Structure formats: structure tokens, C-alpha cells
Amino acid sequence: MTASRRRRLRNQPFPPSWERILEQEVPLYDSLSITDREELKAHIQVFLAEKQFEGAGGIVITDGIRVKIAAQACLLLLHRETDYYPGLSSIVVYPDEYLAPFEELDEAGVVTSGTDRRSGESWEQGTLVLSWADMQMAGVDGEGAYNVVLHEFAHQLDAEDGITDGTPFFPRRAARKHWQRTLEVEYERFKEEVAQGKIPVLDPYGAESPAEFFAVATEAFFENPGELKEHYLALYEELSRYYRQDPAAWPATISNGGTS
Template sequence: MFFFKGRRRRKLRGRPLRPVWIETLRRNLGFYARLPESDRAELHGHIRVFLDEKEFEGCGGLQLDDEIRVTVAAQACVLLLHRKTDYYPELRSILIYPSPYRASRDVADGSGVVHRRQDVRLGESWSHGTVVLAWDSVRRGAVNPVDGHNVVFHEFAHQLDSEDGRTDGAPILADRSHYSPWARILGDEFERLQQRRKGGRKSLLDHYGATNPAEFFAVATETFFENPGQLKKKHPQLYGQLEGYYRQDPAGWPGGNE
């Protein structure tokens, strides 16, 4: 089974992308032109596999098209460059809404009584095989590669985080020896972000990352790819851990140090 899956994926990666898809990448992805040529070629192959294996579903009246699929797939696959990957093995479907959508969740108050609450969301990652995204937020985050916000990077970082069965801010690392510095550095940075949020002080990292370690990893991933030069300057140890995990140095891309 694994042999046939590997052979099928190699064949898919060997097929060139359609010219209209490449034009979509150039138009919709602000970071695409900054990628090294070898990375763009690798990304094209990953997009082919991703689109073949994952199901997309339009929600809230959204009519899916190739522009939506390719734009989402490309950003999800940037996180896979340079690494051995099984293409988000637990992920089966991507649900796309046209704009921010409402979702319900249960919240316990101080006395332990559970209340049903409705939130407006840009995206979410489910542990049982689904990512949900708002298309206008996806496109806005893709076109502007330096605003520090990218809902696809964020939600697919959660998918990577959950591959070991726990969404806890510690994805599967290449070697057991890497877990100790990862926990120490990301733990320290998480605590500092919590203190900055509590004190109302600005931070390069979005304050939402202070919610819990899983959200910190997702927010740090957004910042790593969106504001790499600033992250490397202001949080060099955090940048180093993410550079080692993703095996990429986006601060070294043209314009990456801005």
C-alpha cells in the first residue's frame, strides 16, 4: 500500500502545474515571487499531491473553483517544504466559507455552569480530519505576506501539531534530543507573551498566541513566515527553533528581512 501511494505521489509531483494555476499563485500569493526557484518547483509538486488527496467543500453558498483550491493548497504546502511529509495524514476535508462564519462552543462560567456561545471565526482546525476557512480571510492573508496574519498557516500549523495525537504546541520533531530546547525556548517565549498581554504591551507576536501553547505555536508559525526578519531580530532563539523544524529560512528570502 505504501509503495503504491509513494509511486502515485511521485508521478503527481512530476506533472507540471497548469499555467493558469501558476498565474493564480503569482497573483494571490504575495510571498510566491520571493521563494527560491527550487522551492517553487518543490511547492508545485506538493500542490499536485495535496489537491489530489484532499476534498474541498464550499459552505454558506460559496462556489468552489480552482483559484480557491490552489490558493489554499499552496499555503498549506509551504509548511511542508524541505521535510519528509505524509501530507497532513489525518486531514480529509477543507470546508470553505465565503467570509467569517459563526460556530458554537460550550463555555463553563465561574460556577461550573456550561453555556452555549456563538463565535465569529476566520478558521479552525479539527482533530478529526477537517480544516475550516473563510475565503476572504484566506485571500487577504495570502496577498499581503507581511501583515503578520495568515489563517492558512495558522490552521495548518495546528494540523502539524496534532499529528502525534495531541495539540499542545509540540509537533513531531526530527530527533528526541530536540524536544528539550523546544520546550524550554517556546515555553519561555509563551510566558513572556502572556506577560505582555497581561500588561497591555505590544508584541510582534499576536497576543492570541498567549491563549495556550498550541495557539502560541500557530501564531509563531504565522510570524515566522510573515515577518521573518523581525522575528529573527527580536526573538532569535524562537526563530532558530522554527527554522530547524520547518527547515526553511524565510528571513533569507528576497525581502525577508524587511
């Protein structure tokens, strides 16, 4: 899409029905400043014009589904000079968790295949898959830092430099090196806490790989920023520099003890 067309999309009036969806269905929207809300809405218009949505498992794609996904995806783009997930073309939505095939190679070289239940996936072939039921759990009391949309779109950002390794694209080499040093230290500390059976601020699934660590850290950064900043200050500051946001400073009345 050309820059001029994107500019026209960003400047066109935002549908009132979409605004109501943001106010009623996207808890994080209430935390944003008026300026950030306007920027987010502009990004949403471009995102929805460029990405295709497909229902699977019997679900019908509505504006509510499209806008809720777009809002959270575009939250990761605020204040940043970046593209609109250039590697992504389509988003598939299931009504609930779905079965997906997998293959695992063990240390002996034996391949095990089967299926498992998933709430979301980010594919290298331009597709992202989400469970609508799991999307509804974001921001709900008792769910901590869980947000499957932020998680999967963090994987998309991670892959923009050609490899999904927990280090997204940085235009400057120095910033990339600083990120890698910080994430390596914080990741090793996190894995040790998980191995010791401690209850971490981050989802233990993040111990699977640096890529998953970045994804669950992104969830916590927006959904549980106060605790993340308290327990992983260096990680929080690195994420704040990358996303150019400071969710821990958002209005506490919107959050759940510093979370959303």
C-alpha cells in the same frame, strides 16, 4: 495514496493556469527560490489530489481557491520528510467569517454555550474550515503577520503526534525536548508582554494556549520574519530548524520591511 502514485503526481506537468494563480494570488510564492518553487508545485499536485474541498455559505470552489490554500499549506512542508497532513481529509471554505457553536467551562464548573464568529478552525475529525475573505487579508499592507491558512495548518502539524499542545511531531526525542524548553520560555515571555499591554510582534491571541502560540508564531515566521527574528530570536531559530527554512533571508523587495 501509494508512494508511487505520489511520485507520479509530483512529476507531472504543473498546469499553467495554476502557475498564474501562484504568481498573482500567493505573495509568499515570489519570495521563494526557483528550486523551492518547483518543490512547492510538486507538493501542491499531491495535496490537491488527496484533499477534498467543499464550499459553504454559498461560495463556489474554484481552482483559485484550491491552489491558494494548497500553496500555503504546502509551504509548511518544504524541505521536510513528512506526510501530507495525514489527519486531514476535507477543507470547508466559507465566503466570510462564519458562526460556530462553542462551550466554555468556568472555574466554578458552569458550562456556557453559544455561538461566535470565526475565520478558521482545525478539527480533530479530519476537517479544516477557512474564511475566504480572511484568506485574502494575508500579506496585505497593515495586516502584519496575519495568515489564517498558515495558522490553521500549523494546528494540523501540531496534532500529528496525537495531541494539540504547541509541540508538533519530532522523530528525535532530543529535538522535541529542545523545542519544548525554548517554547516554554518564549511563551511565558510573550504572555507577560501581552499582560503588560505591550504591542507584541505576535498576535495576542497566541497567549490563549501553547497551541495558539505555535500557530501565531508560524504566521509571523513566514509573514513577518524580520521582526520575529529581532524580538524573539530563540523562537525564530527553533521554527527555522523545524520548518527548515529561513524567511528572514528571503528577498527584501518582496517583503514589507522584512515581512510578506
